Amino acid sequence: MLLKRIQAAWFGIHFFLVIAVSFAGLFWLIAERSTILPSAWDNYARKAELVASWCLGKEAGASNPVRLTIATYLHAAGIQAGYTFFAPNVPNPHRLTLQLFYQDGRIEYESPRVHGRAAALRLDTLLDRLAEERYEPVREAVVKRLAFSVWREHPEVKKIRATFGSVNPPDMNEFEQGKTEIFQPMFSFDFSLRDEEQQ
Template sequence: MRRHLYLLALAIHFYFVVAIAWLDVFSLLIRGVSWFPSSLEKVWSGAGEATAAALGQSLDNSNAIRQTLTTYFHCAGIDGGYGFFAPAVPSGAKLVFELHYADGHVEYELPQVNGHAAGVRLTTLLGYIGTTDYEQLREVMIKMLAYRVWQEHPSAKTIRAVLGSISQPTASEAARGSSESYTFIGAYDFNFQPEPNASPVP
């Protein structure tokens, strides 16, 4: 009897594991970054929707079944696929802060962390900021990072954050002396100087 329970649990668990992995595959194919012709994107889209439905992800966000399943996926560490650096290594993003002072001079800062491990995580964050479709969320995140820089340089009058995606040269371009270039995504101006009788809030 106990073996039956183990097997049932295993079957359900691996159904989720494999379905989520396929969902990852379909989401990639929908983006048209594979060998397959773009005419098949509708097929992948349909397959992705069916897989999402089979995982309860087409239910309303507040639905108890969806909430339970999603909680289980996160707790078991199976909430994402396994396409690390696949099918291509994504372009990174770069965020530069221009610190403008009252006397007119400008300094430049990059987001800073203390250790290499946090640096790798910062790269993930910048990649997310560079690719998210939610402009408001992007601005909020950049504002938080800018505020942290302002705390280090409280005399700066305004901070302009310039976000760009990094375009790496190919190997043959690099052999010819080309280096990485940047594609402008957006610029954001912030003023954290406290108003009279008010404390700065990012």
């Protein structure tokens, strides 16, 4: 009977955390005005998201043992991210174009590449995340590494201009009228790779 009680208690805590993570994500979407709900809900959603985050220990200090324990458990159980896939709307895909400047004046265009389809899906996930505001602090570092991965295959390149942007696909009616996707640049970085090599 004791084992049953322990298991029942674990069940309660585990699914409490699943609910907290899921609703934190859902309330965040509402607070960010990504949903069809009226803007009057924003404040309530923001407060509800804070409550859910508090339940997950995220309001505590970075070294708080409760916060660390919960975070470790969430990752170990694979429940750290909510289940709002492709919701509330499917985001635009993103593209990273690398303009390769050679010493002899040539210019070529490249993109970061992987071998298999499974890895390609991951690369696209990475690009979609780069567009999110919360990953802004690591953007340059990630783009620099991606540019560097291409430069290793083209060591004679002098400079790389990395342009990251969103691809707006046509809707169904626009597609029937012959319209195609539109690339909207979001940011770009110039990397001087001779300097990189010297470092």
